[in-house]
Amino acid sequence: MHNLSPEERTQIQLERLQSTLNRAYRNVPFHQNRKNRKGEAIDIERFQIESIKDLSNLPFMERKHLGEYYPYGLFAVPLRDIVRIHTASGTTLNPTVSGYTRHDLLVWQEMVSTALTASKITAHDILQINLDPGLANWGRDYKDGAESIEASVIPNTHLSIEKQLKVLKDYKTSVLITTPASASQLAGHIGSGTDLNPADLNLKTLILVGEPAGLEPRNLLEEQLHATTWLHYGLSEVPGPAIAFECENHKGLHVNEDNFIPEIVDIETGELLPEGETGELILTALTTRAFPLIRFKTGDRARFIQDTCSCGCPFKRIEWFEERTDDMLLINGVKVHQKLILLHIEDALGFVPGRYCFFKSQQGETSCLEVWITVDDTLFSDEIKALEKLMKTVEDKLHENIGVPVSIRLKEKHSFQNHC
Amino acid sequence: MLLVKNLKCYYGRIVAIKGVSMSVRKGELISLIGANGSGKSTFLQAICGLIPGLEGEITFEDVSLKGLDPPAIVQKGISMVPEGRLVFAPLTTLDNLKLGAYTIYRKKLHKYVKKDLEMVMELFPILRKRAYQQAGTLSGGEQQMLAIGRALMARPRLLVLDEPSMGLAPLLVEKILETLVMLRNKGLTILLVEQNARAALKISDRGYVLETGKIVLQGASSDLLADVEVKRAYLGKDYAEFYEGRA
Numbered sequence: 001m002h003n004l005s006p007e008e009r010t011q012i013q014l015e016r017l018q019s020t021l022n023r024a025y026r027n028v029p030f031h032q033n034r035k036n037r038k039g040e041a042i043d044i045e046r047f048q049i050e051s052i053k054d055l056s057n058l059p060f061m062e063r064k065h066l067g068e069y070y071p072y073g074l075f076a077v078p079l080r081d082i083v084r085i086h087t088a089s090g091t092t093l094n095p096t097v098s099g100y101t102r103h104d105l106l107v108w109q110e111m112v113s114t115a116l117t118a119s120k121i122t123a124h125d126i127l128q129i130n131l132d133p134g135l136a137n138w139g140r141d142y143k144d145g146a147e148s149i150e151a152s153v154i155p156n157t158h159l160s161i162e163k164q165l166k167v168l169k170d171y172k173t174s175v176l177i178t179t180p181a182s183a184s185q186l187a188g189h190i191g192s193g194t195d196l197n198p199a200d201l202n203l204k205t206l207i208l209v210g211e212p213a214g215l216e217p218r219n220l221l222e223e224q225l226h227a228t229t230w231l232h233y234g235l236s237e238v239p240g241p242a243i244a245f246e247c248e249n250h251k252g253l254h255v256n257e258d259n260f261i262p263e264i265v266d267i268e269t270g271e272l273l274p275e276g277e278t279g280e281l282i283l284t285a286l287t288t289r290a291f292p293l294i295r296f297k298t299g300d301r302a303r304f305i306q307d308t309c310s311c312g313c314p315f316k317r318i319e320w321f322e323e324r325t326d327d328m329l330l331i332n333g334v335k336v337h338q339k340l341i342l343l344h345i346e347d348a349l350g351f352v353p354g355r356y357c358f359f360k361s362q363q364g365e366t367s368c369l370e371v372w373i374t375v376d377d378t379l380f381s382d383e384i385k386a387l388e389k390l391m392k393t394v395e396d397k398l399h400e401n402i403g404v405p406v407s408i409r410l411k412e413k414h415s416f417q418n419h420c
Numbered sequence: 421m422l423l424v425k426n427l428k429c430y431y432g433r434i435v436a437i438k439g440v441s442m443s444v445r446k447g448e449l450i451s452l453i454g455a456n457g458s459g460k461s462t463f464l465q466a467i468c469g470l471i472p473g474l475e476g477e478i479t480f481e482d483v484s485l486k487g488l489d490p491p492a493i494v495q496k497g498i499s500m501v502p503e504g505r506l507v508f509a510p511l512t513t514l515d516n517l518k519l520g521a522y523t524i525y526r527k528k529l530h531k532y533v534k535k536d537l538e539m540v541m542e543l544f545p546i547l548r549k550r551a552y553q554q555a556g557t558l559s560g561g562e563q564q565m566l567a568i569g570r571a572l573m574a575r576p577r578l579l580v581l582d583e584p585s586m587g588l589a590p591l592l593v594e595k596i597l598e599t600l601v602m603l604r605n606k607g608l609t610i611l612l613v614e615q616n617a618r619a620a621l622k623i624s625d626r627g628y629v630l631e632t633g634k635i636v637l638q639g640a641s642s643d644l645l646a647d648v649e650v651k652r653a654y655l656g657k658d659y660a661e662f663y664e665g666r667a
Contacts (some may be wrong), residue, residue, distance in 0.1 A: 019635045021635050022634045080648075101648075102646070
């Protein structure tokens with residue numbers, strides 16, 4: 001839609017929004033039974049969004065809804081139209097399941113290729129994907145998008161850091177897609193653990209995904225890896241990477257408004273904020289067939305950048321901030337809900353520990369989820385081995401369900417006072 | 421070129437079009453498909469000023485068409501080929517074509533009529549042979565050609581057609597659709613309403629799927645052609661049966 005006038009683009013967005021809503025209200029009981037933000041039932045027959053602004057009358061979709069309607073309750077097409085099913089950890093014991101029609105996959109492929117092209121990636125590039133298992137879905141989308149612009153893709157495979165570096169060097173990788181945490185880990189390893197000189201690498205582009213990265217750490221990465229960094233924003237639920245992406249100016253991320261409508265709302269009241277103010281990013285999918293997200297609360301803190309970008313891209317830009325509006329932890333780009341961690345611990349132990357706390361920590365070069373659990377009467381055992389075995393079980397369960405490395409530490413009550 | 425926003429049309433208390441938005445850009449061939457009773461013809465009639473009391477916006481080349489009567493809309497540059505051809509049966513082919521140029525005569529632009537007649541005869545050579553034959557005696561395919569020719573005589577910038585393939589043999593349908601492609605290639609903008617979804621999508625640039633008065637899908641015609649939902653929307657099957665087994 002780049003060659004359209006602003007009026008024409010708005011019209012196309014309205015048409016896409018209306019047909020998305022018509023399908024969602026016709027096919028998905030969850031949407032049919034929802035009430036508007038004033039608490040009134042929506043008359044599906046007469047319901048009409050007449051402009052993009054009217055979108056703000058609709059209720060929000062939250063992560064908890066994705067778990068409540070597990071597995072297929074939010075699909076807007078029959079299962080036989082679904083060609084791919086993705087799973088992501090959600091906020092309940094039930095994971096988030098999203099489906100894709102063939103058309104949806106093509107849309108994602110196009111979205112990813114648009115973002116990669118904006119990062120100057122071409123068919124001449126060798127593109128390596130290195131993402132945690134929790135972001136495996138994004139790995140597939142990046143592979144498809146990069147292949148569509150005929151780049152040579154080294155798909156996402158779980159490798160040790162030494163192997164990653166070997167591939168990076170020997171395969172002459174020019175583009176690396178990874179999280180800021182993994183990129184720092186890699187840079188740190190080059191700096192200390194090997195005799196590899198970054199100048200020996202062919203790396204020129206580092207696509208950072210999954211979590212925001214400030215200017216300072218990016219500059220450091222660019223210096224350490226001799227590459228230019230580009231930030232991409234995505235959702236693990238839809239899933240998709242590259243919903244928003246940086247252009248050559250690196251001044252904010254362009255939201256792909258061909259496929260998503262972004263809104264920024266007040267975190268407390270949910271009301272739309274004036275342009276330029278910081279709030280929660282809300283996304284509505286315009287072209288998704290199987291799994292329409294309507295006013296989805298992302299939990300990400302952002303603000304619209306008001307002035308137009310000199311790159312010529314007509315999409316609105318956002319500034320994406322590190323703090324979140326919810327209590328999710330971002331570990332290697334994977335969103336981990338604290339409530340979910342507790343649910344899995346309760347499931348494994350059979351009870352809720354007396355005290356606990358969760359945070360992101362660094363183990364050597366790896367970011368991981370650190371869980372502190374208090375040792376009290378319910379947990380205490382005079383057999384250390386039994387206790388260790390139990391904790392290993394909890395660690396494995398968490399790792400399996402959340403997709404990030406987990407370290408559990410048993411602590412005495414007073415340890416919590418200073419840390420949690 | 422044509423922008424429709426939130427169009428609602430009523431037949432008494434029945435809402436036939438329930439807030440449809442669509443756009444046609446200059447030089448495009450757009451198809452609007454859907455099952456029987458989905459509101460396709462009502463939509464076209466609304467654009468051509470044949471439905472009173474509609475709500476929403478219809479603008480053509482930045483001018484609102486709301487409240488204009490059909491002759492005024494033809495003068496603005498929109499010509500319609502109605503469903504079932506509706507040729508003037510007792511009149512000759514030639515007179516039917518000249519009637520299509522009614523607004524051109526009104527503008528005192530007689531000099532164009534002869535040239536346009538020649539253009540239509542070249543487009544559909546059979547009409548030259550049938551020039552003095554009563555239109556009611558023409559075959560279905562010939563009548564369709566006449567209806568298109570008659571609409572072209574008004575020198576439209578947007579040609580809208582309502583089910584041009586209806587009741588025609590496959591070979592004739594092909595011929596009619598080929599003609600539309602040819603006209604589009606010459607720069608004419610076309611909005612085509614068809615039940616023959618496959619045929620319409622094959623020749624159009626973009627398409628919209630209308631279902632019970634609402635647009636449920638839109639996109640590039642090549643995408644819609646491959647879409648399984650289109651088949652169902654076109655066939656108008658009940659969706660409930662497809663959702664069995666959903667949690």
